[in-house]
Amino acid sequence: MNASVFDPRSFSVPGDYKFVRLGYVARLQNGLTVDAKRDITGDVVTRPYLRVANVQAGSLNLESVAEITVPRSVARRSMLRPGDVLMTEGGDLDKLGRGTVWQGELEGCLHQNHIFAIRPDPQHLVGRYLAYLTQSLYGRCYFESTGTKTTNLASTNSSKIQSFPLPLPPLEKQCYIVDYLDSETSRIGNLVRVQRELLEKLQERRAAGVVAAVSGAIGPDRERRDSTLAWLETVPAHWSEVGIGLVARMGSGHTPSRSHPEWWVDCTIPWITTGEVRQVRDDRQEVISETREKISQLGLENSAAELHPAGTVVLCRTASAGYSGVMGTAMTTSQDFATWTCGPKLDPYYLLWCLRAMRDDLLGRLAMGSTHKTIYVPDLQMLRIPLPPVEEQREIVSQIRRQNTKIDTLVDAANHQLALLAERRQALITAAVTGQLDVTSAPRDALA
Structure with a gap:
């Protein structure tokens, strides 16, 4: 059709x-x-x-x-x-x-x-x-x-x-069809609920695993401990807890004015806007490698926009507030972002997963506004993270990736089942209401 x-x-x-x-x-x-x-x-x-x-x-x-x-x-x-x-x-x-x-x-x-x-x-x-x-x-x-x-x-x-x-069809047959479909779609609905409950539990397990890893509740040669965002209560003794600003240079974005048309000719420099953050909303993607918007070298030099090096961690302050990624190449950002360029003691991907671990709890409380959430720069300047040695940070990142890959495989399987159930439901409804499936042969008591 x-x-x-x-x-x-x-x-x-x-x-x-x-x-x-x-x-x-x-x-x-x-x-x-x-x-x-x-x-x-x-x-x-x-x-x-x-x-x-x-x-x-x-x-x-x-x-x-x-x-x-x-x-x-x-x-x-x-x-x-x-x-x-x-x-x-x-x-x-x-x-x-x-x-x-x-x-x-x-x-x-x-x-x-x-x-x-x-x-x-x-x-x-x-x-x-x-x-x-x-x-x-x-x-x-x-x-x-x-x-x-x-x-x-x-x-x-x-x-x-x-x-x-x-x-x-005749009225009596319509009644027969809807009774049949009520029964069959209810069965399909029960299967859908099971898959959605599974997805919810998998997402909770994924988030808890990230929090546990970056807080030291699990890791190399350590047993799992109760995970929490109270960093000082959970971090191992050889870790420290520091303000991000002590180990990374924080910056913010700027949107160059469109009132200078000469700034928007021969645009080659990637410029991150909130549209790119949608790509990382399920936390599977770490790196932002391409942007839809670009600015020119002239625009960069004559505005307050700053070119950040590859590896800079970027966090959205508005729209998709709290979502984050790592720049795959040198980029600028709009004013909707905060950035951190990491020093030698902080791996950018470890910081990325710390920010993602904090998103629902800490960043959720910092986001202000009822309709359009905004996280303000002074609040972000106060953020603190647990800090293991940099080699251990990298091992933690690898560990997070391994455990997320396993969970994401199960999530994909559950989503595939939901797609099949939706397809089955529509095919069943289509066949029944158009007479391609004769439901009148089903006994009435089977439809209860």
């Missing part, structure tokens, strides 16, 4: 199916527009309301549900009812039209205008069948081929949703 050219007539369905446009067997309800200038005087009510982030494919995320105050008449027009199928208008291309059934989880809940509430005609369409159909490969091909695409986002609209051609 080709998502770029969608033709429902080319898809074979059983003889008791018929193609019906969604608008003929369901009513579409638009949501409310969140407008700061809306009238909140007179007869108003405050109600919970769903946003796109709350609607997943086949489920709801209700951990964070906003509230809104609107006139009672507006609330009445955009109130959800149990049995409504929620379909999203925009976002990533693969999320267009994703559907799930509203079961009345929140009393009096409203929905924003980027979510459509589809109210099926109970004599012709089962809501759960429609939700499964939107999750099938058939549904995904329709919405991805008809969606309007921009650089970063995609969108659909009410006309395209109402024009969605449903391969519609």
